Amino acid sequence: MSEFDEAYLLAALRLGAGVDPAPLAVSAAARAAYALLLPGAVTARPVPVSRPAGARSPAEPRLHRFAAPDATIDVELTHADGRIDVAGQVTGGPWDEGPGRIEIRTLHDRWVRFPTETGHFAATGLPVGWLSVVWYRAGLPAVATRWMNTRRLDEADD
């Protein structure tokens, strides 16, 4: 019997027993996710980034790269005093209309930034948790990074 079969049997028993229902906050967060839909946006998928060898501090910046056709979004996250600082760069595609606009989104808030001529942007003091970066360019579909959970990323890869 596979691990999956066992888990599904236990899940079915748990549903039937009516014990351990989904907390209201979980249900509310799921429903609130509707507001995060970006119709027509292209999802930039994570790609591996080489990291320097050796020990690192959790407070050191960590680079994450997301790629879509004609767009790359680099997102560097730094944990500071229980908050997240975001620094990044957008590259790729035509820039005739300028570098466009960046929106850094969490589940409940968004921070708008206008990238420099080199595509750099930054925001500080964001709450720890789910985060996505969206790049809006004139005449092109928005490009949104996959959602990442910064609460867990600080423990990843080590």
Place this chain on the structure above:
Amino acid sequence: MIDKETLPRLPVDQAEWNALEAEFGPRMWAVARAFGLSAADAADAVQAAWLRLVESIDRIRDPARIGAWLVTTTRHEALLLCRKGRAVTPTHSPPEPGEADAGDPALAVLSADEARRLWRAVDALDEPCRTLLRLLVTAPESGYARIAARLGLPIGSVGPMRGRCLGRLRKLVEAER
């Protein structure tokens, strides 16, 4: 049953999205918890699945599979949390929207009818399986140590016995069919 979809099309407004959550949210939670995740980890696995839907909804071509895809994606996210401890890299990929199989027999157990059938089968099991499964279901965070103490078993035997008991349960249910 998941194959009796009540939402044959993609949700187009908040009300339909809420209906989708009402239909599948409890199953997603139960799946995450069945992998032994804490409440906090299960909440992250479930939320991750909804966010993957946010990212993928434009690529879903068969709305009848959306519920199965949500459950499969929750399982995927739960497994990642199980296998990496608390850490999740952003480089993993969720299942593709076309990959979820609404006819997956494992998904079929996540229904009220099947749950009633399963509980009748649990009642028909011998000890210690009957008590072990009840404890696993009703007190998922009690841990193997407490379950072992309650049943008077060595702690190392709880995991293997869990597998044997679930295997017996499945055979009982299949024999009933």
